[in-house]
Structure formats: C-alpha cells, structure tokens
Amino acid sequence: MNEKKVVITGVGVIGPNAIGKSAFSEAIFQGLSGIKPISLFDTSAYKVKTAGEVKDFQPQAILGEKGLRVLDRSTKLVNCAAKLALEDAHLEINEGNTLDTGVAIGSTLASVRSMSEFDKEAIKEGPRFVNPALFPNTVINSPASQISIRFGIKGFNTTISTGFTSSLEAVGYAANFIRMGRAKTVLAGGVEELCEQTFLGFYRTHSLAGSKDAGIELSCPFDKRRNGVVLGEGSVVFILEDLDSALRRQANIYALVSGFGTAFEPYRVDKYPSEAQGMSRSLRQALDKSALSPADIDYLSAGANSGVNADVLETCAIKDVFAKYKEKLYISAIKSMIGECFSAGGAFGLAAGVCALEKQKIPPTINYEVKDPACDLNYTANQARAAKVRHALINTFGPSGCNASLVISKYNA
Amino acid sequence: MQELESEIKNIIAEILEKDPEEIKPESRFIEDLGMDSMMALEILAAMEKKYKIAIPEEKLAALTNLNATLAIARECLAKKQNAHT
Incomplete structure (x- = not known):
C-alpha cells in the first residue's frame, strides 16, 4: 500500500x-x-x-x-x-x-x-x-x-x-x-x-x-x-x-512525522518496574517505523518529570536503545520549565521537538545542579545550545505501564 | 413584581449571552435570541434554584419569551406560597 x-x-x-x-x-x-x-x-x-x-x-x-x-x-x-x-x-x-x-x-x-x-x-x-x-x-x-x-x-x-x-x-x-x-x-x-x-x-x-x-x-x-x-x-x-x-496549499511545513512506537509494561499500578523493557520497546519501534537508527537521532525530548524512579528508568532505556550513540545524543526534559502536564505532557514535548528542528537548537533541562550517578547522560543542563537537528525523538511514559515515542524529522522539500 | 421581572430578565440575558435590554417581553427565545434546548433547561434550573420552586417539566415547551417565562414563575411561586399557608 x-x-x-x-x-x-x-x-x-x-x-x-x-x-x-x-x-x-x-x-x-x-x-x-x-x-x-x-x-x-x-x-x-x-x-x-x-x-x-x-x-x-x-x-x-x-x-x-x-x-x-x-x-x-x-x-x-x-x-x-x-x-x-x-x-x-x-x-x-x-x-x-x-x-x-x-x-x-x-x-x-x-x-x-x-x-x-x-x-x-x-x-x-x-x-x-x-x-x-x-x-x-x-x-x-x-x-x-x-x-x-x-x-x-x-x-x-x-x-x-x-x-x-x-x-x-x-x-x-x-x-x-x-x-x-x-x-x-x-x-x-x-x-x-x-x-x-x-x-x-x-x-x-x-x-x-x-x-x-x-x-x-x-x-x-x-x-x-x-x-x-x-x-x-x-x-x-x-x-x-x-x-x-x-x-x-503551500503550507509552511515544520516537520515530518516519521514514526510512532508504543508498548505496555504490565507491572503494577502507580509503580515503575526496575527494568525499562517496555520503554525500550517503544523507543525501538518508533525508530523502526521511521526506518532510522539510533545514530540518526540528534535530540531526545524526554518524558522525565523529576520522579525519583522515572528519570532513572528513562536513562536506562536510552542507554539500552542508543548504546554507543548515547554520548552524542542531546537530551532535555522541558518538564523542568512547565511541570508535569500529564496527558498534555507529550504534546508539550513534541512542541519542543518541533522548535528544536525549526531553530536548530536544543532546549535546556533547567534546575540541573547536582549530578546523580544513576542519571549520567547529556541532559543539556541549564543552557540551550545550537546543534544540527535532523531527527528528534519524543518520549513519554507513566507508572501505569504506558509508553509512547514519536520521531519527527526536518522536512526537506 | 418589577423586581421579579428584572431578576428573571437578567437570568435569561446571562444564559443567552445578551444584554438585558435585548430581552423584550415578546422577543422569541429561539428565533430572535438564539436559545437552544440546553439553554432552555438551564433557564428553568436557574429559576428553580433562585426561588426554590419546582417547575414541572412540561412547562419547558412554554418557555418561549419573557412574558411566558414570567407567567410560569409567578404560577409556581403562588403554588409555593399556597402550600405554605
């Protein structure tokens, strides 16, 4: 088809x-x-x-x-x-x-x-x-x-x-x-x-x-x-x-929706599992559907919300999926600026991804001061930075077991 | 009586999103003022709440203009008073 x-x-x-x-x-x-x-x-x-x-x-x-x-x-x-x-x-x-x-x-x-x-x-x-x-x-x-x-x-x-x-x-x-x-x-x-x-x-x-x-x-x-x-x-x-x-209709095109992934992690209500298998599946599926590999993703708009276990879990999933490419990936959590908007959180994360593609910049994770050994990736601390952004991956997840991820790409006419 | 008229006019104006001056005694709620069925229910409920009266459901269809609405309110208020005497 x-x-x-x-x-x-x-x-x-x-x-x-x-x-x-x-x-x-x-x-x-x-x-x-x-x-x-x-x-x-x-x-x-x-x-x-x-x-x-x-x-x-x-x-x-x-x-x-x-x-x-x-x-x-x-x-x-x-x-x-x-x-x-x-x-x-x-x-x-x-x-x-x-x-x-x-x-x-x-x-x-x-x-x-x-x-x-x-x-x-x-x-x-x-x-x-x-x-x-x-x-x-x-x-x-x-x-x-x-x-x-x-x-x-x-x-x-x-x-x-x-x-x-x-x-x-x-x-x-x-x-x-x-x-x-x-x-x-x-x-x-x-x-x-x-x-x-x-x-x-x-x-x-x-x-x-x-x-x-x-x-x-x-x-x-x-x-x-x-x-x-x-x-x-x-x-x-x-x-x-x-x-x-x-x-x-000669519309201005902000981004191409490349691929979507979703996975459920049946565990417990209101408690995160200790391993991020569901989230990894969701991230991989979004990449597969986009026909992209981890090396192609420049920015990850994270679902991390300042939760003790949530942020570690997302870090683990990113490490698992991105493996050797994790060091060059820019990550940020805009919930540091707007809070946890629950059902609307993913849409805000996607808006940040659209802005990153448009301005070729990475928004920061603000309020980042004290390093946690369990969260040791590049979270774009406190300051936005210029970067080449071709593809952005938006991630969301919750303690009920839901995971969803979306890849958007710069549209080149 | 003047007071009742002005109070009910204000209730209707608020619900129909009009100036109270636009609610003439014979202006038709649906055709002239844009009332829909939910707004009719709301007018009925607002009067019931304000005057602590019970307006029978069948009166809903008679809620066609300010005069008719006032008549319904007066009738129900009179019933309430009679019940108390």
Missing part, C-alpha cells in the same frame, strides 16, 4: 511559560520557568505551593466573548490551542475540507474538577438545583468534542485517555488516519487543567515534589535532588496534514 506522508503545519500552545508557538519557542530556549505559586485554589492546607499554572488565561481574547460561559477550564484551554494552531497553519475549516478533517485529543483528568463540582452542587443545594448545562463538562470527551463543535469539524473525533502518554498517542493515532487516507487533516494534541482535585490526588500519593520529608519543591529532572513532580497544565494542538495536501 502506498502510504501517505504526514507533516506538521501548525502548532498552538497554551502553556505555563508561554501562550502561542513563537512565545513558547523563545521561552524554552531561554530556559524560562512557568512554575509559580498556585492561584487557582488555596494551598494553605498543603506543604506544596507551586505548579506550572497558565496565568492570566483569557480565553475570550482568543475565542471571542460568546459561547464560553458554561465551558470548563480544560475545554477553554484546548479550544484556544486549537484556534492558535489553525491560525498558525493558515488553515480554515470550510465545506470543502470539513469531512476530511478530524480531531484526536489526549486527556485523562480534564473533567475531574467538573465532575466533582457537579456532584458537590447536588449535595449542597439538592439534586434538583444542579445546572444541567454543566453536565456535558463532566465527560472526558468534552474537550475534543467542543473543538469539533466550535470549528465545525465533521470528520472523526476521538479522545485518548492513557495518562502520561495520551497526547503523543493521540498524535500517533491521528498520523495513522492520515497515512491510511482516512483523513487529510487532523487537529491532534492534548489538554489537562490544574485543579485542587487532581492536585490532592498527586499530593496524597506522595507524587509531588516537596510533599514528604525534607524533599525540596522543585522540578529538577535527572538532578540528584529530585523527589517528585511539580504539576503543570495547559494544552498543545498540532495541525497534522497529508503531505500532498499541505504542498498543494
């Missing part, structure tokens, strides 16, 4: 350290952190006080005043990212292209707050007095569906909820639709919102940096001081297109 090629022609970012693709690109190369004191809810009862929150988020400035009143934060975040992505790609959805356009969004916890608030209202005021218009927010496919509703998109609409790997899997899923000729364009990405409900979950499972003992509250992937994640939030949406369609 003659498979179609898939390219990225638009990027929309609503992130803790920047809004818009250009601002995001500048922010990550400057090493700008978006992690600040939380303002969305009161943290006085918690030891942890900071997160990568999208400050001064004004959806009406991007989407207009109307139709936002009953949408929850996640849905507004993803719709803003979608709007910015469409603008960035100079793409308009119309009667001519709507049936060939789809939506694939990674999201797992985006509706937790809406569910909780809906029930809280019913308990407090009585079941008769809940606002029925808030119920649609309580379902996990609400963010993706609202993109199609707002922009009039009539092709497929899918939500992928696999936790940490969700948005990269959504991009992989979207790319498959295009490769098989079932869609010409897909809005693909991810979203999560910061709220007290999910914060409490991560806090009580001692997953947050600074939540126990004397651990410092800092997102410092691969650094010896790491002791947990700092939560983040936001949304990134990409415009994925069939290469021929993109060329026909």
Whole structure:
C-alpha cells in the first residue's frame, strides 16, 4: 500500500511559560520557568505551593466573548490551542475540507474538577438545583468534542485517555488516519487543567515534589535532588496534514512525522518496574517505523518529570536503545520549565521537538545542579545550545505501564 | 413584581449571552435570541434554584419569551406560597 506522508503545519500552545508557538519557542530556549505559586485554589492546607499554572488565561481574547460561559477550564484551554494552531497553519475549516478533517485529543483528568463540582452542587443545594448545562463538562470527551463543535469539524473525533502518554498517542493515532487516507487533516494534541482535585490526588500519593520529608519543591529532572513532580497544565494542538495536501496549499511545513512506537509494561499500578523493557520497546519501534537508527537521532525530548524512579528508568532505556550513540545524543526534559502536564505532557514535548528542528537548537533541562550517578547522560543542563537537528525523538511514559515515542524529522522539500 | 421581572430578565440575558435590554417581553427565545434546548433547561434550573420552586417539566415547551417565562414563575411561586399557608 502506498502510504501517505504526514507533516506538521501548525502548532498552538497554551502553556505555563508561554501562550502561542513563537512565545513558547523563545521561552524554552531561554530556559524560562512557568512554575509559580498556585492561584487557582488555596494551598494553605498543603506543604506544596507551586505548579506550572497558565496565568492570566483569557480565553475570550482568543475565542471571542460568546459561547464560553458554561465551558470548563480544560475545554477553554484546548479550544484556544486549537484556534492558535489553525491560525498558525493558515488553515480554515470550510465545506470543502470539513469531512476530511478530524480531531484526536489526549486527556485523562480534564473533567475531574467538573465532575466533582457537579456532584458537590447536588449535595449542597439538592439534586434538583444542579445546572444541567454543566453536565456535558463532566465527560472526558468534552474537550475534543467542543473543538469539533466550535470549528465545525465533521470528520472523526476521538479522545485518548492513557495518562502520561495520551497526547503523543493521540498524535500517533491521528498520523495513522492520515497515512491510511482516512483523513487529510487532523487537529491532534492534548489538554489537562490544574485543579485542587487532581492536585490532592498527586499530593496524597506522595507524587509531588516537596510533599514528604525534607524533599525540596522543585522540578529538577535527572538532578540528584529530585523527589517528585511539580504539576503543570495547559494544552498543545498540532495541525497534522497529508503531505500532498499541505504542498498543494503551500503550507509552511515544520516537520515530518516519521514514526510512532508504543508498548505496555504490565507491572503494577502507580509503580515503575526496575527494568525499562517496555520503554525500550517503544523507543525501538518508533525508530523502526521511521526506518532510522539510533545514530540518526540528534535530540531526545524526554518524558522525565523529576520522579525519583522515572528519570532513572528513562536513562536506562536510552542507554539500552542508543548504546554507543548515547554520548552524542542531546537530551532535555522541558518538564523542568512547565511541570508535569500529564496527558498534555507529550504534546508539550513534541512542541519542543518541533522548535528544536525549526531553530536548530536544543532546549535546556533547567534546575540541573547536582549530578546523580544513576542519571549520567547529556541532559543539556541549564543552557540551550545550537546543534544540527535532523531527527528528534519524543518520549513519554507513566507508572501505569504506558509508553509512547514519536520521531519527527526536518522536512526537506 | 418589577423586581421579579428584572431578576428573571437578567437570568435569561446571562444564559443567552445578551444584554438585558435585548430581552423584550415578546422577543422569541429561539428565533430572535438564539436559545437552544440546553439553554432552555438551564433557564428553568436557574429559576428553580433562585426561588426554590419546582417547575414541572412540561412547562419547558412554554418557555418561549419573557412574558411566558414570567407567567410560569409567578404560577409556581403562588403554588409555593399556597402550600405554605
């Protein structure tokens, strides 16, 4: 079968350290952190006080005043990212292209707050007095569906909820639709919102940096001081297109989607295995599908999130897969700047990969000061650096066993 | 009575995303003001919550303009008062 090629022609970012693709690109190369004191809810009862929150988020400035009143934060975040992505790609959805356009969004916890608030209202005021218009927010496919509703998109609409790997899997899923000729364009990405409900979950499972003992509250992937994640939030949406369609409309092509890999590691819930077999399989599969070898990869946008075991595990998988090429590979973890955005994390990692290809630069891992003998690769500490970037590998993984990896390549006309 | 009218007008204006001045007594919610079925449910629920009244589901179809909505609210409020006396 003659498979179609898939390219990225638009990027929309609503992130803790920047809004818009250009601002995001500048922010990550400057090493700008978006992690600040939380303002969305009161943290006085918690030891942890900071997160990568999208400050001064004004959806009406991007989407207009109307139709936002009953949408929850996640849905507004993803719709803003979608709007910015469409603008960035100079793409308009119309009667001519709507049936060939789809939506694939990674999201797992985006509706937790809406569910909780809906029930809280019913308990407090009585079941008769809940606002029925808030119920649609309580379902996990609400963010993706609202993109199609707002922009009039009539092709497929899918939500992928696999936790940490969700948005990269959504991009992989979207790319498959295009490769098989079932869609010409897909809005693909991810979203999560910061709220007290999910914060409490991560806090009580001692997953947050600074939540126990004397651990410092800092997102410092691969650094010896790491002791947990700092939560983040936001949304990134990409415009994925069939290469021929993109060329026909003379679109700016940021990158070629070369190959996607995914593997599950059946172990235990919320605990990483001691060996990184699943992650290695996922990374190798992405390389195989791209018909590339480890020597071809210049940059690895890591999923490392400042978790004690997570960052070692990713280091082990990289060593295993890259073997003698591990020394020349530039690695960085942008979660040091934005925090752990959970389902949206992979999309942020991919946005960093797109920026690296475009600017021929490697974004840094910030807050990297104390070396850990168990994490001994080149993590591009604290300062961005210029580099030849032909192919970038984006990696995501989580303690539930999910692993997903994606290779993007510079497009040479 | 004036107060009830202005309160309900404000509820409707907020839900339909209009200025209260645009909600004329006879403006048709669906045709003139763009109400959809979810907004109709929301108006009903908002009135029930604000006045702690129960509006029968069959009244939903009668929610066609401000005057009709006010009539429903007054009827339900009167029922509530009678139940208390």
